[in-house]
Amino acid sequence: MKKLQFYIDEIIDEAIISAIAHQFYGEYEERFDRIPLAVRADFLKYLHKLYEKERKELHLINQRYNRRIRSISRAENIATLGHIHQKLNELAGEIFIRTRSVTEINQRCTKYRDLLTLKVISLTRLEMEKDFPRPHNTFAWIRMGSTGREEQTLYTDQDNLLVYKNPADKAYYTAFAKRMVENLSRVGFVKCKGNIMPTNKKWFATIDEWRQKLHGEFTDAENLVDLIVLTEAKYAGGNFPLANTFIQETHKALKSYHASFQAIAKATVLMPIALTIFRKFKTERKGEHKDMLNIKSQGWLPLIMLILLFCFEHDILEETNTIKRIKALERMNAFDTEFAEELMECYITLTEYKIRAQIDFLKGETHEISYFINPYKLSKKDQSKLKKTLSTVEQLQRLAASSYSISDDSL
Incomplete structure (x- = not known):
C-alpha cells in the first residue's frame, strides 16, 4: 500500500479525512475494549480538549499566514515586502517545527516567493516609468534552481534569467534587470554566488538570441552547469506565452545534448x-x-x-x-x-x-x-x-x- 504522506496532495478530500478519522476511532474502540463507560467518557472528554486546543492553534497559525499572503498584493514599496518576507519565513519555520512536513514547507515557501517576485516586478516597472519610456514589446522573468523545482525552503537566493522580444528594448530591460536584482536582494532574495542573474549577459537576451545560445554556447562541455540549471526553468512573471516559448525551446535543445548528459x-x-x-x-x-x-x-x-x-x-x-x-x-x-x-x-x-x-x-x-x-x-x-x-x-x-x-x- 502506498504511503499517504507522499500522495496526500493528489488524493486528499473530505472522504479521505473521514476515513482517517474513522481509522483513529477504530483504534480507540480496540484500545478501550472492556473498559467501563465512565472511564471512556472521561478519556474522550480530555481527548476532546487536547484536539480542540490543537485545532485552534493550527487555525490561528493559518490565519496569520494567510494575512501575510494577502498583504503582499497591498504592499506599496520594497521595504514593506522585505518585512513581509521575513515574517513569512518565521511563520514557515514555526509551521515546520509543528508538522515536520518538508513538502508543505516547499509548497508554502515557493508560493509566497512567487507572489513576492510578481509584486517586485510590478513595483520595479513603476520605478522604470520615471526614467524610461514604455518598452516596445514584452518580456518574461524565468526562475530556476530550487524555485524552479518548487522546492523553496527558509533561505533563498536568486536564480533567474530574463528573455525579451524586441532588440530595440535592450536598454530598458538592461536597466530593469539591474533594478530587479537589487530590489529582490532588498526583499531578502540573496544574490546568486554563481551569478545566475540577468545582470550577467549569459542570462539576459532576446528570444532569438536565446535560440542561438541554446543551440550554440550551451552545447560545449564548459557549460554543463548552465545546462543543468536550464532543466529547472519555470515561468515567474511577465508574459506567459513568451516564457512558454522559451521553455519549449529549452526542452528542444536539451533533447539534442545527449553527449553532454x-x-x-x-x-x-x-x-x-x-x-x-x-x-x-x-x-x-x-x-x-x-x-x-x-x-x-x-x-x-x-x-x-x-x-x-x-x-x-x-x-x-x-x-x-x-x-x-x-x-x-x-x-x-x-x-x-x-x-x-x-x-x-x-x-x-x-x-x-x-x-x-x-x-x-x-x-x-x-x-x-x-x-x-x-x-x-x-x-x-x-x-x-x-x-x-x-x-x-x-x-x-x-x-x-x-x-x-x-x-x-x-x-
Missing part, C-alpha cells in the same frame, strides 16, 4: 556519498568540520542530480520538482513503487536536515547556514535512518552508472 552522468556517479564501504559515516578528518559530514553535497545534491538524469533519459522534461519527477519515473516503470517511496523518503530526510540548519540560523543560534552535521551526535534511530538514506542514494548511483553505461574502469 553522458558527461554529467559520469560526474554525478562520481559524487562522493557520506558512507564508507563498511557502511560507516564518511566524515571530515581534520579542520573546523572534523567528525562532520556535509548533508547537502554528500547526500542531497547527488540525489537531486541523479533523479534529473533519469528524467532526462526517460524524456521527462515538463516536471521540475524532485518528488513529482520520482512519481513520473514510477509511472514509467523506471522505479518500482517501493524504491520510488524510498527515494522520496531520501529527499524528505535530507531536506529536513537542510531546513533545521536554516532554522538554527534564523534563530541566531549559528552565524551562518552550515549543512555540516556530526552524525554521531544523532540518536541511534536517526543514525540508522541517515545511513539507510545515504545507502539508497548510493544504490541510485549504481543504477545510473548502469543506465548510462558507465563502466567501473571509467570511474
